[in-house]
Amino acid sequence: MKQVAALIVALLVIGKAQAQIATPVVLPSQMCCGYFFVPVTLAVRDGETAEARTLWFLYDTGASASYVDPDSLERVSGQRLASGVRASFGEVTTGTLRLNGLRARVRDLDHLSIALGREIDGILEFDAFEDVLLTLDYAAREMRVVSGELPRPDNVTIFEADGPDMRPWIPVGFPGGERRRLLIDSGAALSSVVLRNIARYDTVEPPRATGASVRFSVVEPRSSARMSGDLRIGDHELEQPVIQSTPESELIGGAVMRHFSWTFDQRRERVQVLRNDPSVPIRFAPLITHGLVLVPEGDGMRVATVIANSPASDAGVETGDFITHFNGSEMRTRNCDLGGEPPATLDLDLIRDGEAMALRLTLYALVD
Structure with a gap:
């Protein structure tokens, strides 16, 4: 089932013998819009700096394979590989940890960088850390690794994470008593369920139509609504979550995950779920968005669809407009921060029929 059998063969290794990590090690990760990014540094050559040899991979628990952008790979290695080729990195480091056996398939990721507003050099698959316990601590904004294993599932804090493939799945209770396994997907950072x-x-x-999800070069239109009832993970209630549509894997995303710390025992297919603050109800804000379906193109975004009765349609945005800036920032360099109150407006710089224009959108909830 695994497309890459062992992405990281061992951490802190000598040859192929795994050393024990007795004390949790905090990886030098960064968060951007709810996504975890991990630096991967190739061996530094004479006359080069570690920064020049570093790639930033988005760690995605919903990914079953790893990818690297050909431009990013050429920048750090001097080699240009064709799309679809599997690149082998040899020994690399992330912080003080050495990683052996890193491989990733070459694929253009420019469109994802544009969609996120930050450069994405690569995507790191779920089982990249299969030899250790990996924790995604949303409250602390940390990724940690340590040797060991999780106890047997108790369906309170420890759950079986097995499912139809090697990715992590967790049982979720629905209104009426139905239970189904949903994918735990840190790569869907802005989604709830x-x-x-x-x-x-x-x-x-x-x-109602609310937007779209970008999956490589494919744009999936999305509809959304607020559930009348609650969902449950163990003893934890997810109060009337905003749900989105998909034709593919059903999942819980970052809007749920950020309420917990998640520790994955990948070899034993177990996950520990610890709530950040049990006294704080898990509620979901109204879905405030611009009402545009955007397709990455060059260094901007082409408007594929303007959703009816949305801030974009109110402001007069048209299908085919080419957006170059959000709030004065180029599309590749937008703000990574998700904190604070949602903005009341969104300023667009765009090109229509060869002419530059500026439009201001007054934002409001498409799903209350």
């Missing part, structure tokens, strides 16, 4: 056929669920209002 993503389900197929959302029209079959009881919702406060009928599902």
Whole structure:
């Protein structure tokens, strides 16, 4: 089932013998818009700096394979590999840890960098840390690794994470007593719960178009609605989450994950879920968005669809417009911070029929 059998053969290794990591090691990760990024540094050559040999990989628990952008790979290695080729990195480091056996398939990721507003050199698959316990601590904004194993599942804090593939899946309780396994997907950082056929669920209002999800070069239109009832993970209630549609894997994303710390025992297919603050209810804010379906193109975004009755349609944005800036920032260099109150407006710089224009969108909730 694994497309890459062992991405990281061992951490802190001599040859191929794994050393024990007795004390948790904090990886030098960064967070951007709810996504974890990990630096991977190739061996530094004479006359070069570590920074010049470093790639930043987005760690994605929903990914079953790893990828590296050809431009990024050429920048650090001097080699240009064709799309689809699997690159072998040999020994690399992330902070004080040495990683052996890192391999990633070459694929253009420019469109994802544009969509996120930060350069993405690569995507690191879920089982990259299969020889250790990996913790994604959202409250601390940390990734940690340590040797060991999780106890047997108790369905309170420890859960079986097995499912239809090697990625992590967790049982989720639905209204009416139904239980299904959903993918734990840190790569869906802005989503709460993503389900197929959302029209079959009881919702406060009928599902409506709200945007799209970019998966490599494929743009998936998304509809959303707020559930009338609650979902459950163990003893934890997810109060009336905003659900989104998908034709693919059903999942919980970052809007759920950020309420917990997640420790993955990948070899034993177990996950520990610890709530940040049990006294704080897990609630989901209204879905405030611009109402645009955007396709990355060059250094900007092309408007593929303007959703009816949305801030974008109110402001007069048209299909085919080419957006160059959000709030004065180029599309590749937008703000990574998710904190604070949602903005009240969004300023767009765009090109229409060869002419530059500026439009201001007054933002409001498409799903209350």
